[in-house]
Amino acid sequence: MKRVVVLISGAGRNLQALVDAERDGRLPRCLAGVISSRADAAGLQRASAAGLPAQVITPGVFADRAAFDAALVRQIDAWRADWVVLAGFMRILTPGFTAHYAGRLLNIHPSLLPRHPGLRTHAAVRAAGDTQHGATVHFVTEALDGGPRIIQGALMVRPEDTDETLAERVMVDVEQRIYPQAVAWAVNGRLAVQGAHVAALDGQALHQPLSLDDLEAGF
Numbered sequence: 001m002k003r004v005v006v007l008i009s010g011a012g013r014n015l016q017a018l019v020d021a022e023r024d025g026r027l028p029r030c031l032a033g034v035i036s037s038r039a040d041a042a043g044l045q046r047a048s049a050a051g052l053p054a055q056v057i058t059p060g061v062f063a064d065r066a067a068f069d070a071a072l073v074r075q076i077d078a079w080r081a082d083w084v085v086l087a088g089f090m091r092i093l094t095p096g097f098t099a100h101y102a103g104r105l106l107n108i109h110p111s112l113l114p115r116h117p118g119l120r121t122h123a124a125v126r127a128a129g130d131t132q133h134g135a136t137v138h139f140v141t142e143a144l145d146g147g148p149r150i151i152q153g154a155l156m157v158r159p160e161d162t163d164e165t166l167a168e169r170v171m172v173d174v175e176q177r178i179y180p181q182a183v184a185w186a187v188n189g190r191l192a193v194q195g196a197h198v199a200a201l202d203g204q205a206l207h208q209p210l211s212l213d214d215l216e217a218g219f
């Protein structure tokens, strides 16, 4: 059994999607623990309801980012993680951390990367007048939101959309579908990084990320 540690900071809806997928068999049993960077993260209740071990590691008590990341590494390695999954984890990780977990560290970002890296993506999409929006699962490297992309799901922006309605549709229609799938590929040994810059599924380089349509076609 491959072991997955999930890092959160907030509501934990992506964590919940992984818990639900594990429960109904879309994801093999793999969830080994949850770390939250905030003591008040609602996702901690979801972890406890799912019976998952959880630890709070807050950056404020450490001298610097390197010391915080070292504490994360100690806990993740104590849980013997094969994969580390960032799910709304609102801290930028040091290059030392990303190198330690190179090729087994995933993130989900609420935009069609490479468009709109960084924060407040839903507002950025509306400000830019984009007609499409979505989310991307990617390997994490030291380039912020810039690692090899694995899968994206897109939806159409509606004229009446607000930041909140967009965020909700991206979460429910895209994020909660693509993340369990990507994590399942990871723990089933199907996902890797080729030559540091390109993700590969079953040894096939993904020069473009897979899409929700590919999922429906049976990947």
Ligand code: GRF
Pocket (backbone or CB within 6 Å): 008, 009, 010, 011, 012, 013, 014, 015, 043, 087, 088, 089, 108, 109, 110, 135, 171, 175
């Ligand atoms: C999600 O939109 C995720 O893509 C982003 O932060 C949000 C976290 O939501 N990185 P949740 O904590 O999973 O509910």
